[in-house]
Amino acid sequence: MHHANHFYGHAHVLARYCGLDPERPPRLHGYVQHGWNIGDGLAPGTPYVARSPIYLWSEQTRRRAWSLGRRNTVVIGAPWVYLQQLEPEPAGPASPREGTIFYPFHGWEKQKVKGDHRGLISMIKEVEEGPVTICLYWQEFQTRRIRRLYERAGFRIVCHGYRGYWWDKTDTRFLYHQLAELRRHKRVASNRVSSALWYGILSGCEPAVYGDPMVLDDEDPTFGGIGRIRRQWPELHGTHVDVALARELAREELGVSFIASPSELREMFKWPSPGDEPL
Amino acid sequence: MTMPDTVVPSNLRLIGGEMLVWSDDDATAGRVAAHGRLLGTLAERACRALPGARRVLVAGPHSVALVARLAATGVKITCLVRAYADGAAVARRLPDARVLCGSLAKLDADEQFDAVVALDGLHRLSSVEGADLTWGESLERLIGALAPDGRLVLGLDNLLGVHRLVEMTPWYADETDAAWSPVGEYDESRPRSLHQLGERLGRAGLRVAASYAGYPLPGAPSVLVGAGGAADDAALRGFLDGTISAALGDAYAGTPVLSDPRR
Numbered sequence: 001m002h003h004a005n006h007f008y009g010h011a012h013v014l015a016r017y018c019g020l021d022p023e024r025p026p027r028l029h030g031y032v033q034h035g036w037n038i039g040d041g042l043a044p045g046t047p048y049v050a051r052s053p054i055y056l057w058s059e060q061t062r063r064r065a066w067s068l069g070r071r072n073t074v075v076i077g078a079p080w081v082y083l084q085q086l087e088p089e090p091a092g093p094a095s096p097r098e099g100t101i102f103y104p105f106h107g108w109e110k111q112k113v114k115g116d117h118r119g120l121i122s123m124i125k126e127v128e129e130g131p132v133t134i135c136l137y138w139q140e141f142q143t144r145r146i147r148r149l150y151e152r153a154g155f156r157i158v159c160h161g162y163r164g165y166w167w168d169k170t171d172t173r174f175l176y177h178q179l180a181e182l183r184r185h186k187r188v189a190s191n192r193v194s195s196a197l198w199y200g201i202l203s204g205c206e207p208a209v210y211g212d213p214m215v216l217d218d219e220d221p222t223f224g225g226i227g228r229i230r231r232q233w234p235e236l237h238g239t240h241v242d243v244a245l246a247r248e249l250a251r252e253e254l255g256v257s258f259i260a261s262p263s264e265l266r267e268m269f270k271w272p273s274p275g276d277e278p279l
Numbered sequence: 280m281t282m283p284d285t286v287v288p289s290n291l292r293l294i295g296g297e298m299l300v301w302s303d304d305d306a307t308a309g310r311v312a313a314h315g316r317l318l319g320t321l322a323e324r325a326c327r328a329l330p331g332a333r334r335v336l337v338a339g340p341h342s343v344a345l346v347a348r349l350a351a352t353g354v355k356i357t358c359l360v361r362a363y364a365d366g367a368a369v370a371r372r373l374p375d376a377r378v379l380c381g382s383l384a385k386l387d388a389d390e391q392f393d394a395v396v397a398l399d400g401l402h403r404l405s406s407v408e409g410a411d412l413t414w415g416e417s418l419e420r421l422i423g424a425l426a427p428d429g430r431l432v433l434g435l436d437n438l439l440g441v442h443r444l445v446e447m448t449p450w451y452a453d454e455t456d457a458a459w460s461p462v463g464e465y466d467e468s469r470p471r472s473l474h475q476l477g478e479r480l481g482r483a484g485l486r487v488a489a490s491y492a493g494y495p496l497p498g499a500p501s502v503l504v505g506a507g508g509a510a511d512d513a514a515l516r517g518f519l520d521g522t523i524s525a526a527l528g529d530a531y532a533g534t535p536v537l538s539d540p541r542r
Contacts, residue, residue: 063407066459067301224299231295231381232408 002046007034007163009172010079017082018262019274023172029270032079033057036195036253038229040065041073053268058255074268077255080199083175085259089183089204099130100187101205102155103196105214106137115214117146120191121153123211127239131156133185135178135196138162179203193229193236201250209237288370288378293363296382296408302364303340303403303457310457312365313399313434314342315499319349321491322396325432326352333393336424338383339403340365341396343372349396350376359386361406383420384410391426398434399498407459415468415479422483431485435476436497441527445536473506494523495530495540502526 005011005028014032015025030053033041041056041064042048054070056062057078065073102124105113124132133156140146141159150157160178161171171177178199182188188200191211201207213226230237235245251257266273287293304312318341326335326349335354337346340362346369350356356376360366366380379386383404397404401417412420425431437443443450451461470476477487493500502522527540 063459067298067407067456069456071454227293231293234295
């Protein structure tokens, strides 16, 4: 089982959904797509064991994966959708959503992001009317130079936690932090279409995509990158977009209609039933 | 996976839904664009019938040679293909042609053409990306692109055609990379017969000027048989049988088949 299954606490959320111990998810048979993807669902360079099942977020990704030679693909929807089911928005009078949470495009351990953060900051100030929260990925959060730029601009800075790498230091509450933050805000925005944007739309925020999309070190050009995303999802780009349409797109990209039942997931993942001896 | 030649020809525009690492005309992968002398003749005739230098949309994968033949008649060609490699090949060979690379769903709804050529059929006009149009939806889009009095040259694969009946592997067992969505039976909007096709086109406001049954293979028939006429004439029937039989024999020589296509 690939360590990416544990990113963001995905396996933990799925274990909870299946009635199993969320702190100790059993070994998962196959690869769970861990982020929104315009490729075949696996991150580029993932060492793939032939014929292992790949659990994808959307029918769109499945079609694409098939055309790229991937078989044994199953669409189960995004782990985020399962989380939203487990943690429905509290009923009754809630504090009104306020302001915008902005997710600047980020790198990861092997790829840094290059771009004009200052330019982005001034654009955010121009566009956003209410208070602004910047959510930095752990890598940028720890890079003092970048973090200070956003702090000095007067934004509230948050980080949802450490994503985890090779099963180490995974913050299993990552997605819960993210859900809570998204539900506080009226708008979710980013300089690139990303998982966070889709999550935000599904959890009730109004989306926006604007600003310099920035450049990722050695970005894989095979799937067309930013240009391709703009051409395929033009409706999402802009400072104010059609929210109803965005919600429909989010439901498709997160595979909301493909959610499986706990017993279906347990069957596919080769997980025990609750109460059985652990494997 | 590598990107093909990344210098994008200036007459090629990516419109969304494009497939960057795919080709519909890749013999090694068992995929071929519509091609051949007969199809070329059909399309060419339709273009020549248009008065003046008119706009023609060639929708779907057609061989470069076929498109070049149309361009030679003097019409203004726009090609719509979903695969970048195919679009780039046409764009480089025909610098005066306009190539749009992407899905039919992304074709500008306002643009109109005097003729639309879709001899490859409608199933390769949607891509893996974005909206997966049904046969019926694809037809509506193409008809929407036709100017009043425009001509449509359309090919349709007969799912009960000889080429399918003799295939060793049935269509539903197709596991090739191109088979990401099952075709045919599950699409209710797709006509099952020539008669149904005629009806469908009639409902869309088109008059069928001519129709042909093609043999042996839909992408490149070597025999086109027009409707009507043969029923009463034994000699003509015999001639047709012989011709079709020979064409099928040639096409399948050396290929394992379920049963003899010539029968």
